[in-house]
Amino acid sequence: MIEPGFLLDLLLCLGLLGIAGSAVLSRGQFRATVLFMVFGLLMALTWARLQAPDLALAEAAIGAGLTGALLLNACKATYTRRQAGEAASQDDAPGTVFRLVAAGLSILLAAGLAWLMYSLTVADGPAAAMARSEGESHFLGNPVTVVLLDFRAYDTLLEMAVLLLALIGVHILIRHYRLPDLHPPAPVSPPMLTPLLTVATPLMLMAGLYLFWAGSQSPGGAFQSGALLAALGVLYRLTGRLVPTGTASPGLRLILVIGLALFSLFACAALIWSSAPLQYPETAAYSLVLLIEFALTLSIAATLLMLFSGSLGLARGQTS
Amino acid sequence: MGLTELSILLPVLMVFGPLLLALLVFLAQWQRSADWLGMGLGLILLALLTPFSGAVLLEGPLEMQLGGHDRGLAIPFYVDGLTLAMLWLNTLLFLFIQVYAGAWLQLKQPAPAAEFRPLFLLLWSGLNALFLSGDLFNLYVTLEITTLAAVPLVILSHGHAAMAAAMRYLLFALVGSIIFLLGVALVYAQAGLLSLPLLQEQAEPHPALTVALLAMTAGVAMKAALFPVHAWLPEAHASAPSPASALLSALVAKAAAYLILRLWMGPLEAQWTPAMAQLMGALGAAGIIYASIQALRQTRLKRVIAYSTVAQLGYLLLLIPMASVLAWNGVIYHALTHGLAKAALFLAAGNLIMVLRDDSLRNLAGCDRVLSKNILVIGLAGVAIAGLPPTGGFIAKWWLISAALESGQWWWAVVIGLGGLLAAAYIFRILSYAFFSPDPHQETPIHQAQGQLTRALVWPPVILAFLAIALGMAGGLLAPFLEIAAPVTGAQA
């Protein structure tokens, strides 16, 4: 008798493999993109199934949502470019021998890795044990947030630098190679968009802020919240409520760096009250975490939105 | 300020100084004032590095737990001789390239200044963070910082070729970092640890850790452009703007190669067999020979220098089969000399291109008279890379060859000698174009354009080239620093 839980796992895994396979091996960008977004959603389910609700939220918002939006952007760009009638002839495939060798090696790799991974997932490591015992009496309730903002806060800090660097890279492209806007406002706004936004705005704001607030005690946090707020911004950008501008205003730049800046300042300032950077002070640690996390949320939301927008700045557009 | 305070303050300053400055520059859109602040920061770091190195020499390798958590839970900063050498190289190069880049940006129209300076500073911070890090996952994050700072630097020089090269670089780096992360995950699953010093103390041979080591090596090799996964480097480094090329070749690719040494020599030392070490050495040797020959066949100056980078990175792998203190010192010395000389070469090449508008080797004809300082730099830095006495390259090769002979592996000595000969050949080939070709130019246009080259453009490469030579006199002085906590046994230098 197969347990129902195992049946679910089996279905999930088969789904993941099937969809990932058809996404990366399919013809056509659009098809691959849509399949990849479905893959992201299945992945979110898998995270939930493997007791990682924080990841499920992040995957749904970032992995499936924003990556999907970015991919669709790329598809739209290609589609607009090729409207002249040029056929998609880019995919000059490598030879059959190469494919066969690659396939054979991949199958060997899969078998070897599967055996290795299976044999490794048993023990409780020293770092995990330490994190558990230290985390029990921690002032933050959610163990993942404890690791992200305290034990491995330095990683989180540097990861914000990675996010900022991606945006600076996009800025170079925008500034030096002028391309038309990907999302020009439509001449006639569809009648249902305004009611959508009036309902979606408060809901998404509320959900975003809830995720931020809940993050210290239960699943959620700066990344999930930032991604949701960025998604709201994407809606505004797509419906012409936000229009691209040629410069990043000082206010926008401040929001983009505030998270990383506050985090770094705290890292250095910790040397005043302790002998280790990034050590939280005895008093007011919780408010400090909330402050930093709020700044992180703002920066993440703004950076992700600007990465999607493909412009240096954004301004309020005319609503019809 | 006592030594203890200094040993805490300096690593923090090395990471967060450039980082906070980058944010400030991005926020306030400073231009020239950012250069002055950057130079000031570089000088402060240089001044503090001297007593800091003394402190590490006296008190042994430094290990500092971030966040004040227990060892094993926290991410540590770890400083030994190798780290110290890389921090010195980083600080020196960023200081001089900052001077150069400030003047270069003034001449560029349209100036990519608004993005160049934050990228430059974030790359500085990221490289310092990478060299200081003693935690596997943190190394992954810092590697991504260097990648995402380096690829945009390539597209700063406009044009289709640069973007295509950047895309190729990005794809290699992306796949490489994922394979590296697989290795990190395997280590965590097996040992339950990410901290390198702890892994070094506790690791026992385990097949999973061997696989992890191989995965991490393969991933990082793609970022370091080691033979045979070097295909992206020549185009990317050659089409980047010259100050960026200098950073990419002298530091970014080397940072990835540094990681290979870090992993093989310390934490995962128990995980490899002599046969694997010989294979790594063979890959390094193949890279040296293959890329040197490629460098001899190029027709463009920057591509010669870029192929030379692939070749020179190969030497670093020779440490693995030899694994003695002598080889350790030799490899670090080689990394230092190559870093200084390669940066000097690219900066000088940038000057030549600015005047000649093109970097075909044929165009160099007659430059020896009007652009003498830049040609001099190519000569001096080239001599250092080829390893002629009395340069730093000579000491490095001397130590490496002695280490090879002492360990009875004479074949590496042959490779090193051959590599030096080939390097001398491709450098003298550049010089022969400059000295001996008939002069096709009217003298006047070059003379006019030469006026553009301000002192801030001419002197940094000259000083860097002289430093690469001067390293040759300091071998005995610096050896004790390099040996701090050298994780290999054997003959002293």
Place this chain on the structure above:
Amino acid sequence: MTVMLYATTAATLFALGLYAVLVRTGLIHRLLAANVMATAVFLFLILVSAENPEGVDAIPQAMVLTGIVIAVSLTAFALALLRYLQAADDEEDQTGSQDGRQNGPD
């Protein structure tokens, strides 16, 4: 049984992504394949976290969260680069190949 299932899935996804990176030439497909490889590594880490005998281990979860953000940063930059690269391709096609090497190194 469940562990073996997920371990096999993670390993297969990794190999599948690697295969597609090697044989596909379209850039979007390669990017997607790299993302699939990254997801495979994440899946393995979370499996390690979930199968910890003492209860869920939060460290791999935090690592994966960091990894997801890094992956989306890289993907976003790569997609932007792709768009501008294609536009430059078109431009080069239009102006002909005679000035293709005009933008040499500088």
Place this chain on the structure above:
Amino acid sequence: MTDILSITILLMGAFFFLAGTAGLLRFPDTPGRLHALTKADNLGLGLICLGLAIHDGSLQGILLLVFIWLLAMFSATLSAFLIARWHETRRSEAEHD
């Protein structure tokens, strides 16, 4: 008793989803597919929410489920509308050409 009721309703919901998906795959044109998808899926989702509400029983759970149902209906309506409009524009463009 409630278990049997909720399982029955859940199965009915799953059946409607299945029917909707089959329609999506089998119907030839965009309006037909939309027709199959929106009708069958909304009913299926409603049934599943109902089944879960019976199973859960608490007031908070029921309210949340109603909320989820309304949100899903809202977004489904909107996306169906947008797809239909896109289809119409495409068709009229094709006729003009």
